[in-house]
Amino acid sequence: MSHSEANRVRIFDTTLRDGEQSPGASMTLEEKLQIASVLENMGVDIIEAGFAIASEGDFECVNKIAQRVKNSTVCSLARAALGDIDRAAEAIKPAASGRIHTFIATSPLHMKFKLQMEPEAVIEAIHKSVSHARNLCEDVEWSAEDATRTEMDFLCRAVEAAIKAGATTINLPDTVGYTTPEEYAAMFRTVIERVPGADKAIFSTHCHNDLGLAVANSLAGIAGGARQVECTINGIGERAGNAAMEEVVMALKTRSDAMPYHTRIKTQEIMRASRLVSTVTGFTVQNNKAIVGANAFAHESGIHQDGMLKNAETYEIMTPESVGVTKSVLTMGKHSGRHAFADKLKDLGYELGDNAFQECFRRFKALGDRKKNIYDEDIIALVDDEVATSANRMQVVSLNTYSSTTGSAFSDVTMMIDGEEKKAVVYGSGPIDAAFNAIKQLIGFEPHLQLFQVHAVTQGTDAQGECTVRLEYEGRTVNGQGAHEDTVTAAARAYVSAVNKLLVKREKTAPAPM
Known part of the structure; x- marks a missing residue:
């Protein structure tokens, strides 16, 4: 293995699996396919497309992504159960390069209270599950759930069992965001030094951000010998989220002097991926978020502005263009062809x-x-x-609203529903409330509104408004998006977008912690 290859860090993106476990972040098949395409174009090495056993919808998503993606490995998660592994293998079968990712908990706390298994039974389950996966797929990843709270002697035994059974990647996740960089690096060094055959596998990090250390821990894991990082776009994920892919990648690129490692990510695609994931999930990126936040390359302080005018490197350690950030470009107008x-x-x-x-x-x-x-x-x-919205069963055809400061508002909405045009005029406490009431009357059921947010796409009073709506109905939660220069219309489009997703049955039935 060349020095360059030995120092290459593989990027394992789990936006479509662990990221989707964020409350309210459920994605449709088309949205997953769109994100998978962007990840592939970015140069992501492994795309964890879902948890195939969870539902028919999850299986279909993994399977469709496996059919579409050609330049990245497509992975499905599976518990240490033969049925899970069989389902994962079937889902990734069309992939040019496929991977089965199986896991089991190894910490005393998890083994006793969650698995209710003795340590020896866990070792046997590792051998059985990994061997079965390896018989179905050459690329098998095994994860020790809650590795950072696992006793070192037992962790080494578990890793050794997984490698002997045929695991080609070993993931040691910080499942609950508990560890510190020094501890995490030391864990990898110890396991790699002590486990026979450790050189036959690639070691991987998977860090959660409960203490705000996910990226720092991931980088420390690399220093300790890991050569794969599991991460998500914008750091989305359960609880406080996962390590943010854009932060890990740009830290390695910007500080190659201190961390002599590299990835294959085309960093100019980072901003596009960030915006897409934000739009699809409805999770707005905070303004001061590293790399992709609106203020990441903004300078307000007079001293900072003076330095920037003289030499951008005084306050910018990387260029906006390196992550795909460009200034607002005035583009064509109504006369453009x-x-x-x-x-x-x-x-x-x-x-x-x-x-x-x-x-x-x-x-x-x-x-x-x-x-x-x-x-x-x-x-x-x-x-x-x-x-x-183009393929939706329901679409807003026209919308007219009236409101005043002295009385209620009303909305006149015309919709196309399954090819039939329907109209309603309904009152509300404001124009958006009236529009939503009219839509509910036309669709015939009343979802619960959990989130409504809107932001301007560009500057100016004539800027388009980009709206996100989150609806809940009968235990299912979905997001909808809409954009228009009229805020009420953008809101109505977002609401109907969410309603259309509610019509697509896709329910999760099995948890995937990790």
Whole structure:
């Protein structure tokens, strides 16, 4: 193995599995496929596409992603149960490169209270599950759930059993975000030194952010010998989330002097991936978030601004362009033609079918009639909104609202529902409330509104509003997005987007902790 290959860190992205376990972050099949495509284009080594045994919907997502993705390994999670492993193997079967990821808890706390298994039974389960997975797939990853609270002697025994059974990747996760960088690095060094055959496997980190140490711990794990990092876009995930992929990757790239390791990630694609995941999940990225936050490359202090004008390196350790951040670019207007619009979409990284392109172009021209300045961000919001709603059973055809400071508002909404046009005029306490009430009357059921948020895509009073709505109905929670220069219309589109997702039955039935 070359020195360069020995220092390469593989990026294992679990946005579609662990990230989706964030409350309210459930994704549709099309959204998962869209994110998987972006991850593949970024150069992600392994995409954990889901937990195949959890439901028919999860199986379908893993299977479809396995069919589509060609340049990344597609992975499915499985518990240490033969049925789980068989289902995972079936799901990843179409993949050009597939992986089964099986796990079992190894800490005394988990073995006693969750598994209710004796240590020897756990060792036997490791051997049995990993051997079975290896008979079905050459690429098998095994994880010691709650590794950082596992006794070292037993952890080494468990890892040795997994490697002997055929595991090619060994993951030692900090499942509850408990460890510190020094402890985590030492754990990897000790296991790698003590376990016979450790050189036959790649060791991996998987860190949760409960104490805000997920990225620091992941980097420490690399220093301790790990050569795979499990992470998510924007750090989404259960509780406080996972290690943020963009932070790990840019830390390695920016501080290669202190950490002589590298990845295959095309960092210029980071911002696009961040925006897509934020839009799909409805989880807004905080302004001061490292790498992808709105203020990550903004400088307000007078001293900072003076330094930046003289030399950008005074306060920027990396360029905005290196992560795909560009200034708002004033783009075409209402007189721009189809060819120019197609070129712009290509520059922004979009490839649309003919029908989707024609509808996006129509909306772009309409936007140009109503909005003085159109920016790249406007087009991104418009296209993402169109792609998300084009195949829906329900769509907003027209919406008119009236409101005043002295009385209630009413909304006149026309919708297309399964090919039939329906109309309702309903009152509410405000224009958005009235619009939502009208939609509920037309669809015939009343979901519970859990979240409503809106932000301006660009500057100015004529900026498009990008809206996210989270609805809950009969135990299912979904997000919907909508964009329009009229905030009420954006809200209505977001609400209907969420309603359409509620119509797609996709329920989880099995937990996947890790």
